[in-house]
Amino acid sequence: xxxxxxxxxxxxxxxxxxxxxxxxxxxxxxxxxxxxxxxxxxxxxxxxxxxxxxxxxxxxxxxxxxxxxxxxxxxxxxxxxxxxxxxxxxxxxxxxxxxxxxxxxxxxxxxxxxxxxxxxxxxxxxxxxxxxxxxxxxxxxxxxxxxxxxxxxxxxxxxxxxxxxxxxxxxxxxxxxxxxxxxxxxxxxxxxxxxxxxxxxxxxxxxxxxxxxxxxxxxxxxxxxxxxxxxxxxxxxxxxxxxxxxxxxxxxxx
Amino acid sequence: xxxxxxxxxxxxxxxxxxxxxxxxxxxxxxxxxxxxxxxxxxxxxxxxxxxxxxxxxxxxxxxxxxxxxxxxxxxxxxxxxxxxxxxxxxxxxxxxxxxxxxxxxxxxxxxxxxxxxxxxxxxxxxxxxxxxxxxxxxxxxxxxxxxxxxxxxxxxxxxxxxxxxxxxxxxxxxxxxxxxxxxxxxxxxxxxxxxxxxxxxxxxxxxxxxxxxxxxxxxxxxxxxxxxxxxxxxxxxxxxxxxxxxxxxxxxxxxxxxxxxxxxxxxxxxxxxxxxxxxxxxxxxxxxxxxxxxxxxxxxxxxxxxxxxxxxxxxxxxxxxxxxxxxxxxxxxxxxxxxxxxxxxxxxxxxxxxxxxxxxxxxxxxxxxxxxxxxxxxxxxxxxxxxxxxxxxxxxxxxxxxxxx
Numbered sequence: 235x236x237x238x239x240x241x242x243x244x245x246x247x248x249x250x251x252x253x254x255x256x257x258x259x260x261x262x263x264x265x266x267x268x269x270x271x272x273x274x275x276x277x278x279x280x281x282x283x284x285x286x287x288x289x290x291x292x293x294x295x296x297x298x299x300x301x302x303x304x305x306x307x308x309x310x311x312x313x314x315x316x317x318x319x320x321x322x323x324x325x326x327x328x329x330x331x332x333x334x335x336x337x338x339x340x341x342x343x344x345x346x347x348x349x350x351x352x353x354x355x356x357x358x359x360x361x362x363x364x365x366x367x368x369x370x371x372x373x374x375x376x377x378x379x380x381x382x383x384x385x386x387x388x389x390x391x392x393x394x395x396x397x398x399x400x401x402x403x404x405x406x407x408x409x410x411x412x413x414x415x416x417x418x419x420x421x422x423x424x425x426x427x428x429x430x431x432x433x434x435x436x437x438x439x440x441x442x443x444x445x446x447x448x449x450x451x452x453x454x455x456x457x458x459x460x461x462x463x464x465x466x467x468x469x470x471x472x473x474x475x476x477x478x479x480x481x482x483x484x485x486x487x488x
Numbered sequence: 489x490x491x492x493x494x495x496x497x498x499x500x501x502x503x504x505x506x507x508x509x510x511x512x513x514x515x516x517x518x519x520x521x522x523x524x525x526x527x528x529x530x531x532x533x534x535x536x537x538x539x540x541x542x543x544x545x546x547x548x549x550x551x552x553x554x555x556x557x558x559x560x561x562x563x564x565x566x567x568x569x570x571x572x573x574x575x576x577x578x579x580x581x582x583x584x585x586x587x588x589x590x591x592x593x594x595x596x597x598x599x600x601x602x603x604x605x606x607x608x609x610x611x612x613x614x615x616x617x618x619x620x621x622x623x624x625x626x627x628x629x630x631x632x633x634x635x636x637x638x639x640x641x642x643x644x645x646x647x648x649x650x651x652x653x654x655x656x657x658x659x660x661x662x663x664x665x666x667x668x669x670x671x672x673x674x675x676x677x678x679x680x681x682x683x684x685x686x687x688x689x690x691x692x693x694x695x696x697x698x699x700x701x702x703x704x705x706x707x708x709x710x711x712x713x714x715x716x717x718x719x720x721x722x723x724x725x726x727x728x729x730x731x732x733x734x735x736x737x738x739x740x741x742x743x744x745x746x747x748x749x750x751x752x753x754x755x756x757x758x759x760x761x762x763x764x765x766x767x768x769x770x771x772x773x774x775x776x777x778x779x780x781x782x783x784x785x786x787x788x789x790x791x792x793x794x795x796x797x798x799x800x801x802x803x804x805x806x807x808x809x810x811x812x813x814x815x816x817x818x819x820x821x822x823x824x825x826x827x828x829x830x831x832x833x834x835x836x837x838x839x840x841x842x843x844x845x846x847x848x849x850x851x852x853x854x855x856x857x858x859x860x861x862x863x864x865x866x867x868x869x870x871x872x873x874x875x876x877x878x879x880x881x882x883x884x885x886x887x888x889x890x891x892x893x
Binding site: 235238239242245246249322323324325326327328329396482483485486 | 577601606624
């Protein structure tokens with residue numbers, strides 16, 4: 235049921251443009267170049283001398299959490315407007331509407347997943363291999379992140395139908411999440427007293443876990459892992475619950 | 489989409505013997521909450537004070553439809569037709585009441601939902617299939633048949649944006665035509681496309697009907713409903729005005745439409761108040777309803793301020809809002825003008841060829857040149873009702889002879 239709509243989501247976004255699906259790789263590539271230019275080439279950002287990451291190139295540090303962030307950001311913002319954008323189907327066909335936000339979240343993962351695999355392969359070649367434990371951890375983290383995105387996507391997708399302002403607020407919320415998560419900078423540069431605050435940002439926890447898994451080949455600590463499982467599970471449950479409660483009224487509002 | 493029967497409730501049905509009903513609607517109502525401002529909706533959610541008014545798009549609709557029967561739904565814009573169809577198709581959730589459908593429903597509230605203009609006709613067939621819940625394997629197996637039906641062979645690999653609206657509808661309907669639902673719910677989807685394709689679609693609907701499928705069909709065209717449906721439901725402001733055998737319901741609906749248009753242009757009495765000739769009365773002398781072939785007799789009484797003012801009298805038989813069936817008059821027939829203070833004129837139409845329906849009379853008095861209107865009067869109540877016959881369509885019986893070789 236879901237798979238044709240994931241494919242459709244991927245193809246539709248750039249349908250009619252000359253480069254087509256290539257755009258979904260070009261866009262993140264451009265952002266990566268810009269971040270790299272600002273932080274590595276101009277600011278000469280280095281990872282702290284005395285840390286375990288000291289000899290990791292900044293670009294590898296950047297990409298290990300930035301690419302998953304792109305998937306999260308894209309997936310969530312597309313899922314949030316997925317029901318709204320399909321009002322013709324919602325109003326005219328008896329259809330399981332939850333397919334749309336789910337397909338949007340998954341499609342974003344698939345699109346950015348290609349980039350991430352490319353990065354991981356390059357990184358492994360440069361480093362001379364990547365530990366299997368790291369791959370396992372990365373796969374688990376990605377799966378948890380997808381569940382979180384899907385859950386929040388269902389929730390926001392349903393609420394947006396009633397409250398169009400959600401789309402605007404989401405843009406701001408995502409910006410806050412991005413800059414407060416240790417994606418562009420390592421957590422160790424954040425003053426100690428802010429750490430508690432940063433940990434409130436769910437993506438900060440994910441970003442740190444990606445750094446550990448990709449760059450150090452380490453699984454997240456059991457407490458962190460449990461926290462992430464709890465987070466993803468409750469997001470899915472809340473999303474499914476809210477969506478089911480709000481769905482009967484979609485046609486009335488749209 | 490082709491959905492499993494939504495929660496078939498046990499046999500607690502109404503309308504007596506309905507065990508063979510395929511669609512059974514009981515006490516169905518749908519109301520919307522109307523808010524003055526969008527923020528009122530939010531205020532209500534938060535404060536739990538009520539800020540809305542209820543608007544009933546449909547209230548207490550009951551009917552049941554037996555296997556193989558077709559139900560026509562007619563009514564003015566905003567009468568709740570589409571709401572009813574959306575409810576049956578499962579798109580809307582009822583506010584109260586129940587809908588029981590036994591079988592797979594295909595709801596065609598609009599053709600071509602989910603089409604994307606940048607994709608080709610071929611891709612769009614699959615996209616539309618996804619929306620209707622059809623597996624790709626089924627579409628692949630029937631692809632040739634679908635394209636054949638659409639007659640869009642040479643366009644099938646071009647993007648949809650190069651198609652005309654009619655072509656898009658053809659593409660959509662050709663996929664639908666390959667399906668075999670138990671219950672087909674159609675909302676005026678057929679009013680698009682050229683005549684040739686409309687006919688093809690109607691033929692296909694007949695075929696579905698012949699296969700013993702059940703159809704719920706909503707249309708503005710009382711003609712199509714009359715051709716197609718055994719039963720008709722007339723909705724007015726969300727309430728069932730009449731429900732039953734198609735012909736009487738349609739006749740009543742047409743009469744209602746006529747009465748409504750009459751109010752729109754009420755008798756402009758004042759306009760003629762200082763004219764010399766007045767129509768005192770117009771009266772049908774027959775017992776109503778009349779039958780085709782009766783001699784229709786109409787009495788017109790006129791009054792004039794002087795003895796010798798010449799005037800012409802014209803009488804039209806009309807249908808619908810202002811559709812003239814036949815008009816004649818003293819000047820049109822080459823007769824000399826009428827004179828006199830009091831005149832009683834009787835017009836006879838021998839063996840009138842009008843077919844079943846509701847007509848009305850329009851009488852006008854002109855000056856001796858037939859240019860200036862002295863007075864006019866319409867006879868809408870009682871309407872000229874001609875009894876419906878089963879086997880003819882149209883306004884007027886035309887003698888006909890067939891030679892088929």
